[in-house]
Amino acid sequence: MSTSSSPVGLHRVLEPTGDAITLPQAARRLDARPQLWPDEVRIAVETLNLDAASYRQLAEKHTTDGRVDGAAVRAEVLDIVESRGKMQNPVTGSGGMLIGTVDDVGPESTLGLAVGDRVATLVSLSLTPLAVTDGLERWDGLSEQVPAAGHAILFGRSIAATLPDDLDAHLALMVMDVCGAPALVERVVGEYAARGVSPTVAVLGGAGKSGSLSLAAARAAGARRTIGV
Incomplete structure (x- = not known):
């Protein structure tokens, strides 16, 4: 995309618009199309890590007789992502973070990332444009870590860290989520x-x-x- 972008992602906000426009975290819906603005980076998603408060609320909502209905949790997470263009629990307002591989880098990106880098995002999923393409079919809905396929978009002033070689990726994800x-x-x-x-x-x-x-x-x-x- 060649039109000008905002380093904090205002150009990706679909709702609200006009004078009522907000930053991506407060927005109701984001544009999660894979096409990049010049300063953006696209991540091929590997795992989502839902924050503890968000997952707990979802699990409690879908618990009957002490058993969590994982399928219902999965369906609600999918609905949130599809309807909002991001993973932001509407009750807690929180999101989480993700790990994945850099898939494309805009020519004006200043994040220092290269195609093929395996990274963890250090900005919340509540402000990160996200699309899921596999229906979360590998996730049972019973844990905070969500195997997923899809893409996420980092803005000009987003933050991501290259995953360390001496830590398991999922352990690194949990640590970076609360660092x-x-x-x-x-x-x-x-x-x-x-x-x-x-x-x-x-x-x-x-x-x-x-x-x-x-x-x-x-x-x-x-x-x-x-x-x-």
């Missing part, structure tokens, strides 16, 4: 430690992925005591 929280904890606790103060750190939701990694980061950065709630 922001422990990084922030490490920085804040480290600032206290540099002044000779060893703080006590309490984490609400300490049993989850983000919480447990944040507790580990706090301890490594010099926290005197860590508390998981």
Whole structure:
């Protein structure tokens, strides 16, 4: 596509439009066509990683007598992607992230990616144009990690990281999905430690992925005591 694009993806917003237009995360529907604007990158999707809050809400909605109806969860995820052009749970407002392989790179992209790179997106699925082409046929609907085929679009100012060689791809996906929280904890606790103060750190939701990694980061950065709630 040759028309001008927005580095934050405004050109991909289909609803709302005009004076009411919003950024992609707040939009009701995105344009997930595979054709690229000059500064975009297209990813061939391998796995979606639904965020914990989103998957929990979907699973609880489709649970009867203690059993999750995986087929119903799968059908709802498909409906969300097809109707909205992105994976954003309408109840929680959250999305997740994905791993895949760079399929095409626009000539004006500044993301530093090349065709063939295997990457994890570090921007939420709630703002990433996404199309699924396999009906999620390999997913049983019973876990947060979703084998999928399709494509996703990264904008000029999206973020993606090349997957490390020393971590299993699915483990890397889980870690990168929550990497922001422990990084922030490490920085804040480290600032206290540099002044000779060893703080006590309490984490609400300490049993989850983000919480447990944040507790580990706090301890490594010099926290005197860590508390998981």
